Amino acid sequence: MRLASEWLEQACGELDVPAEQVLRLDLCLNEVLANIIAHGGPSAREAPVILSLDAGSDGGDSYATLSLADAGTPFNPLMVNARPQARTLADATPGGLGLTMIANYSDRLGYAFRDGRNHLDLTVRWNASS
Amino acid sequence: MPIQYEDTNANIRLIKISGRLDIPGTGEIEGKFAALAATDKHPVVVDLTEVSFLASIGIRAIITNAKAQLQRGGKMVLFVGDNAGVAKTLQMTGIDSLVPMFGDIGEATAAVAA
Numbered sequence: 430m431r432l433a434s435e436w437l438e439q440a441c442g443e444l445d446v447p448a449e450q451v452l453r454l455d456l457c458l459n460e461v462l463a464n465i466i467a468h469g470g471p472s473a474r475e476a477p478v479i480l481s482l483d484a485g486s487d488g489g490d491s492y493a494t495l496s497l498a499d500a501g502t503p504f505n506p507l508m509v510n511a512r513p514q515a516r517t518l519a520d521a522t523p524g525g526l527g528l529t530m531i532a533n534y535s536d537r538l539g540y541a542f543r544d545g546r547n548h549l550d551l552t553v554r555w556n557a558s559s
Numbered sequence: 560m561p562i563q564y565e566d567t568n569a570n571i572r573l574i575k576i577s578g579r580l581d582i583p584g585t586g587e588i589e590g591k592f593a594a595l596a597a598t599d600k601h602p603v604v605v606d607l608t609e610v611s612f613l614a615s616i617g618i619r620a621i622i623t624n625a626k627a628q629l630q631r632g633g634k635m636v637l638f639v640g641d642n643a644g645v646a647k648t649l650q651m652t653g654i655d656s657l658v659p660m661f662g663d664i665g666e667a668t669a670a671v672a673a
Binding site: 430431434452455456459460463514515517518519521523524526527529530533534 | 581582583612614615616618619620622623625626629644648651652653656657658
């Protein structure tokens with residue numbers, strides 16, 4: 430997990446991604462990897478998760494897209510409804526916040542299952558002049 | 560140490576956590592956090608001002624210990640100071656509505672002692 434975060438920080442540094450956006454991607458990366466470990470099944474643990482990063486600009490905004498490919502159980506996070514929020518601490522159930530964090534910290538999510546792998550693209554966008 | 564505590568003159572247990580609360584970081588502190596937060600002699604303030612990264616596993620630890628305090632009839636609040644990143648995560652996930660969050664230590668201690 431820490432190795433993945435260290436790789437992300439280095440890759441973002443090479444592509445001049447601002448620190449605030451690196452933190453957003455890092456939070457998403459941690460939540461996705463935690464889900465793969467917890468729910469991906471044996472096939473997820475037998476093959477490495479492939480990470481890649483792309484960054485650029487379009488329409489005056491800058492973006493960075495982190496792509497993950499894992500061999501775990503097919504799982505499309507875009508098809509999952511967020512769990513209703515507890516109204517009181519007594520009613521709260523620990524856990525289940527990972528998808529909420531991924532949805533809120535990313536600006537765009539893309540998912541496909543192909544070649545026996547889950548492919549998830551997480552994009553963050555920012556105004557380069559701000 | 561990524562977790563330290565102090566029992567103040569006002570009978571409040573101040574638990575200060577620092578560093579990354581990702582899976583390894585939370586794993587490092589969760590046992591001591593649970594033990595410190597299990598006090599039935601002090602209301603608890605958890606200081607997150609030096610937490611640089613708060614993942615859902617860290618939030619799970621906070622909720623678990625806050626619920627345990629509640630079940631003992633105790634109280635726990637969070638102090639984030641000017642840590643905007645942690646405050647944003649707690650607000651985004653709605654945790655601040657379950658476990659009160661403060662930017663000011665005076666307000667945090669007053670709330671937990673009330």
